[in-house]
Amino acid sequence: MTQPLDGLKVIEIGGTVSVSAAGKKFADFGADVIKIEPPQISEVRKIAPFPDDIFHIDKGAVHLAFDTSKRSIVVDHLTNSGKEIIQRLGSKANLIIMDIPAKEALDLINIFKDGDSLLTNIVTITPHGMTGPYKDRIENDLTLFGWSTRSHRHSITGREPLRYGPYAGVVQIGSTAAAVGMAAIWGSRSEGMSRLVDVAGVEALMGNVDSGFFLWAVNGALQPRSAGQSTGLYPMGAYKCKDGYMLFSAGRDPVYSRLCNAIGRPDLSTDKRFTDPVEKPKHFEAFKEILEEWLSTRTKYEAFDELQEKGVMCCPVLDASELENDRQSVHRKSYITRNQDGIGDITIAGPPFRMNGLHSDAWQSKPAPSFSQHTNEILEEYGYSKQETIALFRAGVTT
Amino acid sequence: MTSNLLQGINVLEISEVWAGPFGCSLMGDLGADVIKVESYPRKSETRNAGDPRLDPRVAEGDGPIYERINTHHHGNRNKRNIALDIRTSEGREVLTRLIRWGDILVESFSAGTIDRLGYGWDTIKEINEKITMLSLAGWGQEGPYLGRIMFGVGFDAMAGHSLIRGYQDGTPEEIIPILHSDATVPLTWIVAVLGSLMERDRTGKGSYIDLAQIEDLAWQFPGIISDWKMNNRVAKPVANSDPSIVPHGCYQSAGEDSWINIVAENDSQWQNLAAMMDHSEWAEIGHSWSSIVGRIDSRDEIDSHINQFTKQYDAFDLADKLQAQGIIAAPVLSPPDPLMSPQLHDRNWFQIVDHPYIPERLLGGFLWKIEPDAPSWDKRAALVGENNDEILMQLGFSSDDIAQMRSKEIIGDAYDEATR
Amino acid sequence: MTQPLNGMCVVEIGDSIAGSACTKTFSDYGARVIKVEPFSGNKIRRMPPFKGDIPDINGGAYHLAFDTGKESIIVDYSSNSGLEVLDRLYQLSDLVIFDTTVEKTKKLRSMINGVKYPSTVSITPHGMSGPFQDRRENDMSILAWTTRMYRNSMENMSPLRNAPGSTLVQIGHTAAAVAVGIYWGHQHDQIRRDAEVAGVEAILGNVDTGFVSWIFTGNLPERIGGQLKTRYPTGIYPCKDGYVILSANEEPWFSRLCHAIGHPEILEDERFTKDRENNWHAFMEYLGPYLDQHDKNYIFTHLQEHGVMVAPVLNASDLLDDPQAKARKSFVKIDSAIGEHFLAGAPFHLNKMNDKSFKLESAPKLGEHTNTLLKELDYSKEEIIALFRAKIIG
């Protein structure tokens, strides 16, 4: 069975979380993704957790999840001999995605320049872009998130701003690069032109939805950094139930009225205290009490079933231990567990989307490669003799 | 003229809020021809504001509220708009022709709804076997939760993300609901639909794509599931800290509710930071903090020292100073702050958009820069039904047909504010 | 039985063949040797040959042979966190061998001071002082300094090196000697010593160089290749199936040779008693036929029976079949990263042949012992991961 992206060649340079996330979808849907890793190991391989908390360059959870179906070659892209390899690999590729400092990226771009035209599509990922006064700044997941206005917005006034889960920001940046990279490939398929795409982490996060800036730009007024539970358009946010928390988004009709009926208080749906937009914010505590009392006799899954039955937007708040066994995850096989040589059982998320049916093999996730696993194989494939291969290894250009 | 990477791809959007529409705008940025079919006469959810006095999403002005709401503006640039009642037979005829026209159909109804409307995949592919249909229901098209309703904030909670986002000492009540899936799902589905078009080159047929938003979140957080499976540990919120890196946090800067993120990932960054704080000795060999080992054992002490230091400076200035020393540092931006970034101005990132009902303001720009054909904001968020005539003409309807449809309220270009 | 060097711990901080060769002998006789490697691995791991000519960071011939029984830990000591790890390693050990640039060595050695620290040996090309201290050399360029390349070659042809690697091995081997010496000293007078081995000096100061002879006589060595035609027969001579090497130019060996090849009359022949240096060709009329008729192993046995110093010239394929090597088990089969592999056995035998004092264990994979060692050095799991995150260890 062929996969949708069979025949595509994608090169990944830099070994960061972003670039690994960018390459993952290409690889799992059938493209030949070559992961070019720096000799000093890739960032993505250094990230915990590790089995039993014992670090290992081939056992990091993020690496195991993001580098699936790829091939690994270790090349020092700072040396000329290394650049020559990248040039040879890259000129056969449909797309190169790199996440390295702007200076280094510029060097690599130049080896693919043929006059004004480019030999292949290149997407660069940098914190602030390839130009401008900040182009050489170094940032990480936390600081990029700080730039995006989301830290500030999604936290409580007076308290320190919060990022999302670790790496949420850099993963999103990688996905952004993947999307535009895919488009670039399509672009050269239809009219043969290669493009240079500059993805700046800050812009990719800030320009996307759910960033506070766009909202402010449109309405001009600065919103207070509200707590988790909205006191205006409630119930919105997490509410305690018998065995945990329920997440509600039922502040406005028709959902609000459905909720009132569902908890046996149809009267509330017409109660001015909770329906008049001006009154409503004053009576948050009163409503919270009513809702939590109803919830206190129900587990989150009971409440989930009961309320969704009545069309109320709500769902349980789950923790790591509950994900896999959620009925829906089980039905769709949203998580797959497999045994990987030398590592043991690992569990990763399944397909981000299903093409041609729930369990078609459009998506096939092969085990993540060990560090430098395919160096020799790839060099041979691209025409390097054994003598040349040894020479490169000997000079520390490859590993 | 915007980028033309996707020139020639016709995208048909029947979708609400962001996960679908924003992706369609991105495709529009890249040169695809996007037609948004907007609900009519019922006002679309995306444009459904609460009381304008209370709903922060509504821009000031005197035009219709549904044209002033941020939710709509943020997800609908670079498309054309037709407001159509697809429950009528004429409406269905229009939609059928649109489906013939389209290469991609994006719908984000809750699972089953589109089938009930009579446009399930079986029908669609009868009409146009070359089209790819993308469904974005949160839990996907199959399984026990079929028919349940939710959006981004809920998927975030069920993907296990919400519980690791909070303050370390916080309670789940404090956890702010977020729409992370709305930001990331479009990035995934663009790959999905283009992938299916590439497959179409081989098979001659479009495909059906079932994207469960919760599954698209799941792959992005391998740490959550792995720490459980590998080490039987339920990940706790780490807030802004990193268990292996000190310092790694958010610190107060001068000015009210103003903050700066600072990280020193290695010894040399730490050395420079210590020097900036007039405590070079903290990085000298012999001092326990000169090693990362000593630092992670004294996280709180180090953080409080840094707080004392950062309090004296403006976040932007201090970030400049620290970055000049190779230290990872960035101001924590509040919504208006991006306008203070020399970088974004230097890159001409902000876009001025002229819209009849919202004040002229600098809006956020594109997610990427492209050479040689840069993206441009050719079409501002369309008014409801703004392109009705143009689109219907293109589909081969006569001006009489159009006039009829308008009079029968099959199409329209205004909502009754009251409708829900 | 325990090995003679059990209980001793040697830390090797190096990046060439020399350091590995130096600590190998310690390791094979029972010392614990901890090899501190950079992320890219010690250069020795990149030395060919490789099985099937396929590079393998854990499968290079030099690595497999010289890193036997060692532990491998990856530490980047360019910053304080790494130095702090080294400091704990130092205190664990009895001896530290440096084999890196002078600059690094000086920095790393400066931390070693006081009673709780071990003695050290520093290996460098030109020593740790003087105008050449920062020069970079390799196996061949060091040999060039020692007059050996010049001496080992022929007139009008370029000077010639020895086998690749052999110079660095000799330097490392020299370091092993002084290392065990100062270790002994440390044990007996509690004086911590820092020894320094400069590659050029270690070889130039040794035998088999032309320097001292020239000092004594003012004569340059004759660059005459294999056969010395004035004081013969010495050097390499062709025979029926290959070559033999003869050292029979001096008495009593010369007489023994003449008898052995059945030409005692040579010893009365004036051409050879009075004017020997000019009659090599005449002499070859006696020796030549004998060599042509016999093969190298016969000549070896036969002439040796007459007490003549002669040996066959062997190549790789002959080695394993050599009767002496077989009888003494001079080559040992071990399991290694590339599977079954042959290595040379004990350089010397204590008490009796092949007792347990010498043991060959397979060479470590890159970074194989980082985790266990750091635990042993009292780092917590959390600290270990932090060090890994910071690219200090691998």
Added chain:
Amino acid sequence: MGNASLEGLKIIEMTEAWAGPVCASLMGDMGADVIKVESFPRHSLTRPTSPRYATMPGDGPVYERDALHHQGNRNKRNIAIDIRTESGNQILKKLLSDADVFIEGYAAGKIEKLGFGWKDVQKINPNITMISIAGWGLEGPYKKMVTLGAGLDATTGHLSLRGYPEGDFVDTHPNFHSDATGSSTIFFAALTALLQRQKSKTGTFIDLSQWEGLVWQFPTILAEWTMNQRIPERLGNDDPHIVPHGVYRTIDDDKWIVVAAEDDQQWEGLCKIIDRIEWSEISHKYSSIVGRIKGREEIDNAIESFTKQYEGFNAAEILQNNNVIASPVVTPPDVLLSSQLHDRSWHQTITHKWTGPVMVGGFLWDVEPDSLSWDIPTALVGQHNEEILIELGYDEKKISEFYTNGSIGNHYEN
């Protein structure tokens, strides 16, 4: 007084040529009390009785003026005994009775005949470590065979690796690598045994085959055969995986220089110097090692056209200043031209009765805090007979008796 690492150890050395004697000197360098028991009345190989190529012209016995002997015998005392005689035999027994290490270099089996095999020595002194260093070891079919270092070089396969690629074995200069490295092996073996003695409290016998001491040093020879069934070829000065890597002519006739660039950075430095900067630019095939190993000849020519304009030491200086591996191919007289060796005051000037003051090569290593010193120049044959015998408790009368009955001596017949 020099280094004291081995102070208190008493070493009896009864070996000839180089490997054994040098080892004993190394022990002397580090403070051991080393006594060389010199063969008498037969003189050793390194003490020729008629002048030869390595003999310093001058007065005095030829056997005291030979460079080969001087190279391996500093820092030891010398007693010349005929151990075949009754009293000679007794003297050696006394010497061994309180010694820590006994190194003997006879052909296998010989020492037993002389009554000093391990069994006998053990009886004399159970704590002693005895080392026999026969070329092929004490056991096995070759045990009776005699050889010099050159023979070992040939039978370990080393000889098959050295030499000009185009040349013939007969062009390859015999070398004595086993002597140059054997001394360290013996040294290490002796200390290993002594360290073991600390636990076992008893002496050890060491069978040290110089062949085995050498063969482990050439892993490639064996590995090429066992891994890849290849017999490694003579490579001359080339390296198949490094270009440039060779020996080049300088401005002086028959003076040469080694130049090698092992990585791109060194290559860039070299290109600057030889005025081929474009060769290191990414656009040029030689900027990658892959291109360079295809262009060995052109590159070698370019380098030689540069080196030919300079004197070797200067060229090396220029190249080294640009991160290139480079060294002059040093001839014996050149050793005196090395500013480095002088700066480190490596050379040693020693005064010897018959050679007079002469500058020779220095030590193999230096040690802090107590650095090495050349306390005893090469001893004359039997120079310390009296001193040593008195230590052993003999009186003047006995000693002159030994002289007259020929069990000791202090000169050889020519």
